[in-house]
Structures are given as structure tokens and as C-alpha cells.
Amino acid sequence: QDVNEDLAEAGLADGTAAQSTASAARKVDSGRRKGRGGGRKGGKRPLPADAPDFVKRAERRAQWRHPLVRATLASVALVLAGLLVLQGAFHFKDLLAARWPQTQPALEAMCRVAGCEIGPLLQNDALTVESYKVSKPATAASPGGSDVYRLTLVLHNKADYPVAAPHVELTLKDAGDVALSRRALALSEFGYKAPTLPSNGYVELQLLFASSSPVDGYDVGIFYP
Structure with a gap:
């Protein structure tokens, strides 16, 4: 009977130790997940100053490939292209009206805003x-x-x-x-x-x-x- 009690106590002790070990492991893993989640929530940490050059270059390339950055650059390019077209139309308005009369209504609308006039082409x-x-x-x-x-x-x-x-x-x-x-x-x-x-x-x-x-x-x- 004493032997059985000793075995039972030993088994109980082993089970308690196993439960304690598993609980500790779960806490550590949970802490790690929280740490990783907190890093994401707080934003990407900057690279250290002594980071290798290839790491810095990769970081810069990744920033330029970001969808928001690409969308912003595309919008700026479209605006600049539109301004360039308007500048060309303003400068060559007489030539455009002479060679392509169908463009004259649009050119006249532009001139009403810009305060210009469409005249005969001097050539x-x-x-x-x-x-x-x-x-x-x-x-x-x-x-x-x-x-x-x-x-x-x-x-x-x-x-x-x-x-x-x-x-x-x-x-x-x-x-x-x-x-x-x-x-x-x-x-x-x-x-x-x-x-x-x-x-x-x-x-x-x-x-x-x-x-x-x-x-x-x-x-x-x-x-x-």
C-alpha cells in the first residue's frame, strides 16, 4: 500500500510538473506573439545605422514598390502630362486651329479661361x-x-x-x-x-x-x- 501511494504521488507530481511546463511554454509563446503583433501595430522599425548597404538598398526598393507610392507617382505623372498638353495647346493654338479646324471650339474655350485669342496663323x-x-x-x-x-x-x-x-x-x-x-x-x-x-x-x-x-x-x- 505504501508503495502504491508513493507511485500515485510520483505520478501526480509528474503530471503537475508537465502541466506547469506546458503552461509556461504557452505563456512564452503568447508573449512572443504579442511582441510580434505589437511591432506590426506600432509600425515598421527603422533600420539601424550600421545595417549593411544591400539591406538598405532592398529597403528603399521596397518603399518605391509600395502600392500607395506607385499610385501617387502615377497621379503626379498624369497631372504633369496634362499641364504639358495644355501648354503646348496654348503655344500652338493658332497652328492647331488652322490645321485642324475641328479643334477650334476647344481652343476657344481654353482661351476664355486663359484670356487669349485665336488669330490667323503667321507663317x-x-x-x-x-x-x-x-x-x-x-x-x-x-x-x-x-x-x-x-x-x-x-x-x-x-x-x-x-x-x-x-x-x-x-x-x-x-x-x-x-x-x-x-x-x-x-x-x-x-x-x-x-x-x-x-x-x-x-x-x-x-x-x-x-x-x-x-x-x-x-x-x-x-x-x-
Whole structure:
């Protein structure tokens, strides 16, 4: 009987010890889980200053790959692209309206906000003077005793879209090729009222003018004032 009691006490002691050990292990494991959870809840701890370089590089790459960072960068890129498009449309508004007339309503809406205006496209390199001539018609002299001359010229717009009507510079010369006078003439003085020259078009112009000195030479050019 004493032996049985000793065995029972030993078994009870072993069971109690096992329970104590298991309880302690559960507490340790629970503490570890709490510690890990607390770390996540409190945010990611910064790397120590003496961390290896490859660890720091990996950390930086991970930050740039974060979905929130990528979404922010994409939004900024879209905004910058939109601003660039608006700047280009503002700078080339006359060209866009001339080449693609269907864009004019949108450009006009932009100009109402920006306070700009859409005008005829100034493109001097699209224009050429195909021919010009100064002649003296069979008419009487002007009342002031000056001679009357006729300027005839043909302008060509080589572009496949309308461009602004230029001004004509007429230089009159004497027999020694010395300039007597220079005149800047708007096309309206020739009777041409349109603000533009038609695409791929030719325009013939004539103008009568008076000169107090005999005209033996002349030059004609075009420009935008």
C-alpha cells in the first residue's frame, strides 16, 4: 500500500510538473506573439545605422514598390502630362486651329479661361511672291503732278492650311539703283479683305500709286508687322 501511494504521488507530481511546463511554454509563446503583433501595430522599425548597404538598398526598393507610392507617382505623372498638353495647346493654338479646324471650339474655350485669342496663323515661310511688276498705265498724271504707277503681284500660299495675309513692302528706286522710298502696304489697300490666304492658293493683287520721282527700279517683299 505504501508503495502504491508513493507511485500515485510520483505520478501526480509528474503530471503537475508537465502541466506547469506546458503552461509556461504557452505563456512564452503568447508573449512572443504579442511582441510580434505589437511591432506590426506600432509600425515598421527603422533600420539601424550600421545595417549593411544591400539591406538598405532592398529597403528603399521596397518603399518605391509600395502600392500607395506607385499610385501617387502615377497621379503626379498624369497631372504633369496634362499641364504639358495644355501648354503646348496654348503655344500652338493658332497652328492647331488652322490645321485642324475641328479643334477650334476647344481652343476657344481654353482661351476664355486663359484670356487669349485665336488669330490667323503667321507663317511667313509658307508664302512666296510668285511674280511682281511695276508698270506705268496709260493714264493722266495725278493732280499733284506725280506719275501714276500700277503694282501687280501674285502671292502663293504653299501650306495646306490658311495662313495670315501678310503686308507687302514696296521699294522704289531711281536709275542709279538708289532707293527713293519704301512703303508698307496692307493687303486691304489692294482691295483684298480676307484675313488669310487660302491653302495651296494663289492671289493676284493690283494697286495704283503715285510717285513724285521717276521710278526706274523696284523690289517687292512680304512680311508680318
